[in-house]
Amino acid sequence: MQHYQHLIDGSWIEPASGAYFDSEEPFSGKAWARIGRGTEADVDRAVRAAHAAFTSGPWSRMTATERGARLRALADLLEANAERIGLIEQRDNGKLITEVAGQARGAAQWFHYYAGLADKVQGQVVPMPKPGVLNMVKYEPLGVVAAITPWNSPLSLTTWKVAPALAAGNTVVIKPSEFTSASILEFAALCEAAGIPPGVVNVVTGFGAEVGAPLVGHPLVAKVAFTGGDIAGQKVYEAAAADFKKVTLELGGKSPNIVFDDADLDQAVKGAIAGIFGATGQTCMAGSRLLLQDTIHDSFVERLVETVARARIGDPSDPETQIGPIATRPQFEKILSYIEIAKAEGARLVHGGHALSGEGYGQGQFVAPTIFTEVTNGMRIAQEEVFGPVLSVLRFHDEDEAVAIANDVNFGLAAGIWTRDLERALTVSDRVKAGTVWVNNYRATSFATPFGGYKRSGIGREGGTEAIKEYLQPKSIWITPRPNRANPFVLG
Numbered sequence: 001m002q003h004y005q006h007l008i009d010g011s012w013i014e015p016a017s018g019a020y021f022d023s024e025e026p027f028s029g030k031a032w033a034r035i036g037r038g039t040e041a042d043v044d045r046a047v048r049a050a051h052a053a054f055t056s057g058p059w060s061r062m063t064a065t066e067r068g069a070r071l072r073a074l075a076d077l078l079e080a081n082a083e084r085i086g087l088i089e090q091r092d093n094g095k096l097i098t099e100v101a102g103q104a105r106g107a108a109q110w111f112h113y114y115a116g117l118a119d120k121v122q123g124q125v126v127p128m129p130k131p132g133v134l135n136m137v138k139y140e141p142l143g144v145v146a147a148i149t150p151w152n153s154p155l156s157l158t159t160w161k162v163a164p165a166l167a168a169g170n171t172v173v174i175k176p177s178e179f180t181s182a183s184i185l186e187f188a189a190l191c192e193a194a195g196i197p198p199g200v201v202n203v204v205t206g207f208g209a210e211v212g213a214p215l216v217g218h219p220l221v222a223k224v225a226f227t228g229g230d231i232a233g234q235k236v237y238e239a240a241a242a243d244f245k246k247v248t249l250e251l252g253g254k255s256p257n258i259v260f261d262d263a264d265l266d267q268a269v270k271g272a273i274a275g276i277f278g279a280t281g282q283t284c285m286a287g288s289r290l291l292l293q294d295t296i297h298d299s300f301v302e303r304l305v306e307t308v309a310r311a312r313i314g315d316p317s318d319p320e321t322q323i324g325p326i327a328t329r330p331q332f333e334k335i336l337s338y339i340e341i342a343k344a345e346g347a348r349l350v351h352g353g354h355a356l357s358g359e360g361y362g363q364g365q366f367v368a369p370t371i372f373t374e375v376t377n378g379m380r381i382a383q384e385e386v387f388g389p390v391l392s393v394l395r396f397h398d399e400d401e402a403v404a405i406a407n408d409v410n411f412g413l414a415a416g417i418w419t420r421d422l423e424r425a426l427t428v429s430d431r432v433k434a435g436t437v438w439v440n441n442y443r444a445t446s447f448a449t450p451f452g453g454y455k456r457s458g459i460g461r462e463g464g465t466e467a468i469k470e471y472l473q474p475k476s477i478w479i480t481p482r483p484n485r486a487n488p489f490v491l492g
Contacts (some may be wrong), residue, residue, distance in 0.1 A: 002033040004181065006042055006205060007188045009049035010198025015206075016041035023182060026094030026325040027315055027365030033092075035181045038206030040214040043173070044139060046202040050144040050171040051220045053199030059171060068118035071166060071491045074194035081190060082108065085155060087317075089183035093151050094325040094365075096316050105161040106324075106447075107187075113447040114167035117468055121168070123298045126476075135480040139472040141169035142246060143222035148236070149184070150228050151177035152387075153329050158184055160451075160462040161225040161248070162201070168471035173197045173202045173221070175212050181205040181327050208232075216240055216447035217381045223247065223471065227284075229385070230411070230456040237459070248460035250284065250452060250469050252385040253413030255434065256406035257287030257442060258396075263294045263418035267440065269303050272391075275416060275442040277308065278370050280324055281389040282331070284457075287442055289375075289382055291402055297395050301373055305351045308369045314360045326364040326388060332365050335388035339370060342381035347372040347392070377405050385411070399424065412454025416442045435461070475487045 004022075016034040022031035036042075053059050059067070078085070088103035093099045093100075119232040123138040147161040154176055164171050176184040184203055191201040204211050216224050216239045223246040226236045233251040240247050257275045259268045265407055275287025293298050316324035328331040332355075339353050351368035367389055375382050375392040382392045398400040408413060415434040419425050435453040438444060450461035460470050 001031065002182065002332060004033060004035050004185045004205065005187065006036050006046070007037060007192075007201070007203045008042070008046045009053075009202065010192065013045075016045075021178065023092055023179070025091050026327050026365050027317070027362040029365070033182050035178070035205050036205040038211040040210070041215045042204045042206075044055035046173045046204045047144055047215070047218045047220050049199040050173050050202055053197060054141070054143050054171040057199055058197045059169070059200045064121065064169070064318060067167065067169060067218070068115040069385060071111050071115035071118065071163070074191055074196065075108045077113060077190040077194050078111060078187070079105060080107035085183050085186050088186055089155055089180065090316055092180040092182050093154065093327040094316050095153075095323055095327075096324050098319055099279065103153060103156045104261050104367050106260075107155050108158045110163045110447040114468065117164075117465065118167040119332040121472065132482065134481070136477045136479070138475050138477065139469075140475055142471055142473055143170060144220055145170045145172045145308040145471065146218070146221045146224045147172050148173045148215070148224065148226045148228070148474055149174065149176050150214055151179040152279065152284075154180040155183045155187060157227045157250070157275060158187065160250075160467070161227075163447075164462075165225070165471045166200070168194070168468050170223075170471050171200045171202075173204060173215060174214050175204055175206070178207050184290070194417060195486065213239070217242070218246075219243060225470075226250070233458065246470075248462065249458040250386075250460075250462055251452065251456060251458040252411055253284045253286065253412075253457050254289060254383060254385055254409045254411045255285060255287050255414040255416070256289045256290040256291050256409075256432070257416035258402050258406060258418065258428065259293065259296065260301065260399075260402075260417075260419040260421070260424065261293040261422045264420065264440070265296065265300065265303070268418040269300065269307060271416060271418060271440075271442045272304060273307060276391045277311065277389050278443060280367075282327060282387055283443070285436070285443060287414075287416050288386060288390065289394060289406075289409075290391055290395050290406055292393060293402070294395050294397055297393075300395060301350065301369055301371070303369060308351055308371065311369055313356065313366060313368070315362065323369060323389065325362065326367055329365065331387060332367065335367050335386055335390060338381060338384070338386045338388070339367075342372050342375075342379065342392075344391075344466060345379045345381065346374070346376040347379060347381055352389070360456060383409055392423065399428060407431075407433045410456045413454070413457035414438070
């Protein structure tokens with residue numbers, strides 16, 4: 001059994017309670033690591049360490065260029081350790097080894113990007129309508145950032161927060177999901193090796209009520225960056241509002257993947273499959289609503305089912321596997337319950353719809369890739385995030401109806417559009433209410449461009465130059481070199 005403690009102020013610390021809990025492999029069901037069970041006392045110690053590092057530690061005295069150099073060293077270490085950390089994360093959340101190793105290498109690229117951006121944040125001199133007055137605007141870090149991350153892509157989604165936060169000059173306390181803490185602790189060890197000073201990156205592991213809630217509510221936390229479901233995000237937002245903390249919330253989605261009859265249908269079938277069955281559907285950007293123009297609906301569904309039926313399902317450590325297990329037992333049960341809800345609502349099951357067990361399926365925490373047709377947009381299966389390999393197929397007649405269906409949902413994270421018509425691609429991209437729109441591709445992300453959602457899909461953006469602004473605040477400075485105020489009672 002691997003044994004993990006908290007990382008606080010540069011030291012590996014036993015939980016204040018002395019308690020630990022097991023982390024289990026989704027495929028085998030076997031416990032493989034012991035994770036420290038944090039409490040409010042651990043949170044307070046970590047936040048105070050981060051606050052001291054921000055206000056008086058060496059991090060606070062570094063130039064932006066020096067910070068960038070440390071982040072570049074961290075990026076190099078992440079690159080060198082990508083395979084090892086990928087294997088650890090795969091044991092924790094059951095994702096395909098081919099995917100998690102790629103995500104670990106991708107995390108290195110995020111740190112390279114923000115390392116370069118650290119000393120590119122520039123203020124400005126603002127022309128004033130008042131003679132003899134100089135106005136400057138500069139950007140300053142916020143302070144201690146609480147980064148709360150989920151189990152589906154722990155290293156990637158932690159990187160999306162920590163890289164811009166550190167580049168901006170903040171310090172962080174990370175609370176990973178209790179299901180997937182190990183890769184984040186391994187990442188934190190690399191921060192030390194890269195020369196990032198003690199207290200700048202801290203990790204407290206444990207459960208939401210025992211670690212997450214006191215972290216969000218701590219008076220020395222200046223900002224909360226959270227990824228998770230919309231209900232949990234709403235609670236985080238409400239708690240942060242009590243102290244007027246800044247927040248970034250990257251929440252759920254019920255993303256439409258729209259296929260018009262003039263699309264390259266071979267590519268659209270692949271895009272539909274990747275959109276919902278990639279990562280076993282356990283991704284916020286999943287294309288869980290497939291909107292098909294009525295002229296191609298039947299033939300497209302037939303091709304879709306034929307392709308999905310050939311999917312290789314099983315051990316995620318096997319490079320040939322295409323669909324792995326569900327990451328957690330509660331999520332596995334939730335997905336199966338939504339399948340039953342869809343049946344009861346009158347959706348037509350055309351593929352899957354059941355758990356998989358037996359030889360090759362480990363402990364049996366697998367759900368067959370599932371496709372429902374005859375779905376209407378009022379059904380729960382079309383409105384609520386399932387977060388699993390379950391696809392709802394909806395018909396539309398024309399562009400107006402496609403847009404109406406796409407927008408008739410409480411989420412607005414992402415959308416896909418498949419068409420050969422450039423004018424249609426641009427028009428529908430403008431009309432769809434989503435933070436990311438993919439045209440003739442799906443699930444592409446990059447450190448260079450912002451990602452985030454409309455409506456209940458969240459607040460703020462991660463990625464690109466927009467993300468570093470989420471961790472900075474502007475300050476306006478007015479300078480009058482030679483004050484000469486004739487009447488001190490008149491401001492101007």
